[in-house]
Amino acid sequence: MEKKSIRIGQAVTDYYFGGGLKQLATVTDKRHTVVLTDENLYGIYEKQLKGWKTIVLPPGEAHKQQSTVDGVMNQLIGAEADRKSTLVGLGGGVITDLAGYIGATYLRGIRVGFIPGSLLAMVDASIGGKNGVDVGVYKNLVGTIRQPSFLLFDAALLQSLPENEWQNGFAEIIKHACIKDAAMFRELEATDIAGYRKNKKALAALLRRNALLKTKVVQKDETEQGDRKLLNFGHTLAHALENLFQLSHGEAVAIGMAYASEISASELGFRQAERVKRVIAQYGLPTKLSFDPDPVFDILKHDKKRERDSLHYILLERIGKGVVHTLPLTTVKKIIEQIS
Amino acid sequence: MEKKSIRIGQAVTDYYFGGGLKQLATVTDKRHTVVLTDENLYGIYEKQLKGWKTIVLPPGEAHKQQSTVDGVMNQLIGAEADRKSTLVGLGGGVITDLAGYIGATYLRGIRVGFIPGSLLAMVDASIGGKNGVDVGVYKNLVGTIRQPSFLLFDAALLQSLPENEWQNGFAEIIKHACIKDAAMFRELEATDIAGYRKNKKALAALLRRNALLKTKVVQKDETEQGDRKLLNFGHTLAHALENLFQLSHGEAVAIGMAYASEISASELGFRQAERVKRVIAQYGLPTKLSFDPDPVFDILKHDKKRERDSLHYILLERIGKGVVHTLPLTTVKKIIEQIS
Numbered sequence: 001m002e003k004k005s006i007r008i009g010q011a012v013t014d015y016y017f018g019g020g021l022k023q024l025a026t027v028t029d030k031r032h033t034v035v036l037t038d039e040n041l042y043g044i045y046e047k048q049l050k051g052w053k054t055i056v057l058p059p060g061e062a063h064k065q066q067s068t069v070d071g072v073m074n075q076l077i078g079a080e081a082d083r084k085s086t087l088v089g090l091g092g093g094v095i096t097d098l099a100g101y102i103g104a105t106y107l108r109g110i111r112v113g114f115i116p117g118s119l120l121a122m123v124d125a126s127i128g129g130k131n132g133v134d135v136g137v138y139k140n141l142v143g144t145i146r147q148p149s150f151l152l153f154d155a156a157l158l159q160s161l162p163e164n165e166w167q168n169g170f171a172e173i174i175k176h177a178c179i180k181d182a183a184m185f186r187e188l189e190a191t192d193i194a195g196y197r198k199n200k201k202a203l204a205a206l207l208r209r210n211a212l213l214k215t216k217v218v219q220k221d222e223t224e225q226g227d228r229k230l231l232n233f234g235h236t237l238a239h240a241l242e243n244l245f246q247l248s249h250g251e252a253v254a255i256g257m258a259y260a261s262e263i264s265a266s267e268l269g270f271r272q273a274e275r276v277k278r279v280i281a282q283y284g285l286p287t288k289l290s291f292d293p294d295p296v297f298d299i300l301k302h303d304k305k306r307e308r309d310s311l312h313y314i315l316l317e318r319i320g321k322g323v324v325h326t327l328p329l330t331t332v333k334k335i336i337e338q339i340s
Numbered sequence: 341m342e343k344k345s346i347r348i349g350q351a352v353t354d355y356y357f358g359g360g361l362k363q364l365a366t367v368t369d370k371r372h373t374v375v376l377t378d379e380n381l382y383g384i385y386e387k388q389l390k391g392w393k394t395i396v397l398p399p400g401e402a403h404k405q406q407s408t409v410d411g412v413m414n415q416l417i418g419a420e421a422d423r424k425s426t427l428v429g430l431g432g433g434v435i436t437d438l439a440g441y442i443g444a445t446y447l448r449g450i451r452v453g454f455i456p457g458s459l460l461a462m463v464d465a466s467i468g469g470k471n472g473v474d475v476g477v478y479k480n481l482v483g484t485i486r487q488p489s490f491l492l493f494d495a496a497l498l499q500s501l502p503e504n505e506w507q508n509g510f511a512e513i514i515k516h517a518c519i520k521d522a523a524m525f526r527e528l529e530a531t532d533i534a535g536y537r538k539n540k541k542a543l544a545a546l547l548r549r550n551a552l553l554k555t556k557v558v559q560k561d562e563t564e565q566g567d568r569k570l571l572n573f574g575h576t577l578a579h580a581l582e583n584l585f586q587l588s589h590g591e592a593v594a595i596g597m598a599y600a601s602e603i604s605a606s607e608l609g610f611r612q613a614e615r616v617k618r619v620i621a622q623y624g625l626p627t628k629l630s631f632d633p634d635p636v637f638d639i640l641k642h643d644k645k646r647e648r649d650s651l652h653y654i655l656l657e658r659i660g661k662g663v664v665h666t667l668p669l670t671t672v673k674k675i676i677e678q679i680s
Contacts, residue, residue: 010350066406066410073475073482077476104484108470109485136417144444
C-alpha cells in the first residue's frame with residue numbers, strides 16, 4: 001500500500017493507494033472509529049466490517065438530507081463517539097458527502113476518513129472536501145468545505161459495480177482529461193470500460209492519476225475562486241438537464257461536455273469537438289439530447305455560478321486545457337438552440 | 341466608530357467599536373443582507389430594522405436546535421440569499437450561535453456578521469467563532485468553528501437588559517480578569533454594575549477590553565489545544581450545575597469560579613480566593629451552593645474535557661494568571677465535598 005500525504009489549505013490528507021478495506025485497521029483505531037455506510041455496501045462487505053462499529057443507511061440520493069444527518073448524530077451519541085473518534089465514510093458520493101458533513105459538525109469537527117465505494121467517488125466525489133446535503137430540489141445547499149484526514153482507495157470495491165456506475169465515473173475521468181491532461185485523453189481513446197475492467201494495473205494507475213489530478217486542482221484553489229471552477233466543465237448544463245430529465249449524473253455530464261465542446265468551437269475556435277464526442281461515446285455515454293431550451297434556461301438563470309446575465313462557462317482551448325469563460329446567457333442559448 | 345481588523349487563523353474579522361445598529365448599512369450592503377434576530381430584540385429595534393430583510397425567531401435556548409436551523413435555511417432560500425449574501429446575527433448567544441452555524445453551512449458558507457445583543461454576547465459568546473446547536477441535553481453538540489467577518493458593538497443595546505443579564509455578562513468579565521488581567525480585576529473591585537451602568541465611557545472601554553482579551557486568547561489557539569482552555573475557568577463545574585439546578589449561566593459560572601479558586605488554594609497555594617469571591621458577590625453573583633456531589637460527579641465523568649479518570653481543570657496561580665491543571669476526578673470530588 002502506497003501512502004502519500006498531501007496538504008490542502010491548513011489540512012493534511014493521507015492518500016492510501018493500492019490497499020484494501022482490510023487495511024483500515026492500520027489507518028484508524030478500531031475502538032475509536034465508526035463506519036458510516038449504506039445497505040448495499042454493507043451487504044457485500046459485512047464480513048470485513050465485523051468488529052467495527054457501523055451505522056448503515058438506506059442507499060440513494062433521496063437520503064442525502066438533514067433528517068438523515070440528525071439520525072446519524074443521535075447514533076454517534078449512542079455509540080459514545082467523542083473528540084478522539086474517527087468517522088469513516090464507506091460508499092459512493094452520497095455517503096462521503098454525508099460523512100464529511102457530519103464529521104465536520106459533530107462536536108464541532110472530528111476526524112474523518114473516506115473509503116470511496118464507487119468509481120465516481122474514487123476519482124471525484126471523495127476528493128476536495130466539499131460535503132453536504134440537499135434541501136428540497138437544491139443539491140448540496142447545506143454543507144461545508146473540509147478535507148478528510150485520510151482516503152483509502154480499494155479498487156476491489158469496483159468489481160461489484162453495475163455498468164452504469166462505471167459510465168458515471170468515466171464521465172468525470174473524461175472531464176479531467178479534457179481540462180487538464182491531454183496524455184490521459186489519448187490513453188482513454190486507446191481503450192474502453194471493458195479494457196480497464198480487465199486490466200487491473202491500468203485501472204489502479206488511472207484511479208491514482210485522477211485522484212491526484214483533482215487533488216492538485218483543489219490544492220491550488222480550495223474555495224473555488226479560480227482553477228477549481230474548471231472542474232465544472234460539462235456540469236453547468238448537466239445540472240439543469242438532471243433536474244428536468246431522468247438522466248444519470250454521468251449521462252448529463254457527458255451531454256454537457258459535448259455541448260460545451262461545441263460552444264468552445266464556436267467561441268474559441270476549438271477544433272476537436274468531434275474527438276471529445278467520440279471518446280464520450282466510446283465509454284457508453286450520450287453526446288446529444290433533444291430538449292426544449294426554455295425550461296433548461298429558466299434553471300440556468302438560477303445557477304449558482306451566474307452573475308447577472310452572464311454565466312461562468314467552462315470551455316476548452318484545446319484538449320487538456322480548460323478555461324473559464326464569461327458568456328452571456330443569450331449566447332449560450334443561441335448555440336444550444338442551433339445544436340438541438 | 342473605531343474599526344479594528346484582526347486575523348484569526350485564515351480569517352480576518354473587522355471589529356467596530358463605539359458604533360450603533362444604525363451604522364450597519366455602512367458595514368454591509370442592505371440589498372444582500374438578511375438579519376437573524378429574536379422577537380425580543382425585534383420588538384425593541386423594529387424601527388431601526390425597517391428596510392432590512394429579517395428572520396425573527398422566538399427567544400430562548402430551547403430554540404437553539406436543528407429544527408430551527410432547518411426553518412431558517414428555508415427562509416434564506418425564500419429570500420433568495422446567494423453566495424454574495426451576508427447573514428447578520430443580532431441578539432444574544434443563542435442568536436449568534438445559530439447565525440454562525442447557519443452562515444457556515446448555507447451554500448457551504450456565506451459572509452456572517454454579529455451584532456451581539458447582550459453583555460454576555462458582547463464580551464464572550466459572539467467572539468471566537470464557535471457556533472452550533474444543542475441536541476437533546478447535549479449543549480453545542482453540533483456546530484463548527486468559523487470566525488465572523490465583522491462584529492458590530494452597540495453599547496446602547498444594553499440599556500434594555502434586565503439586571504440578571506448584566507450579572508451573566510459580568511461573570512465572564514470576572515473570569516477574564518482572573519485568568520489574564522490583574523489590572524482589570526482591580527478596576528472591577530473598585531466599582532459595581534450600577535457604577536458601569538452610569539458611566540457609559542467606562543462601560544464602553546470595559547466591553548472593548550474584554551472583547552479584545554478573548555480575541556487574543558482565541559487568536560493564539562483557535563482550536564482549543566492550549567491557551568483557549570483557560571476560558572473554561574469556572575465552567576467545568578458550571579456546566580454540571582446548570583444541568584442539575586435552575587441556575588443562570590452567570591450564577592453557575594460564579595459558583596464554579598469560587599470553587600475553582602478554593603481548589604487553586606488547596607492544589608497550588610493560591611492565596612486570594614477570598615478576593616475572587618468578594619468581587620463575585622459584588623456583582624450580585626453567588627459564591628456557594630449546597631448540593632449533593634454524587635449526581636454532579638456523574639456529569640463531570642462525561643465532560644468533554646475529561647481524559648480517562650482525570651479532568652483538565654482551570655486553576656489560578658495568582659489573580660491574572662490562569663493555568664491548565666490535570667486533576668484526578670477523586671481529588672476534585674474530595675475538595676468539593678469539603679466545601680459544600
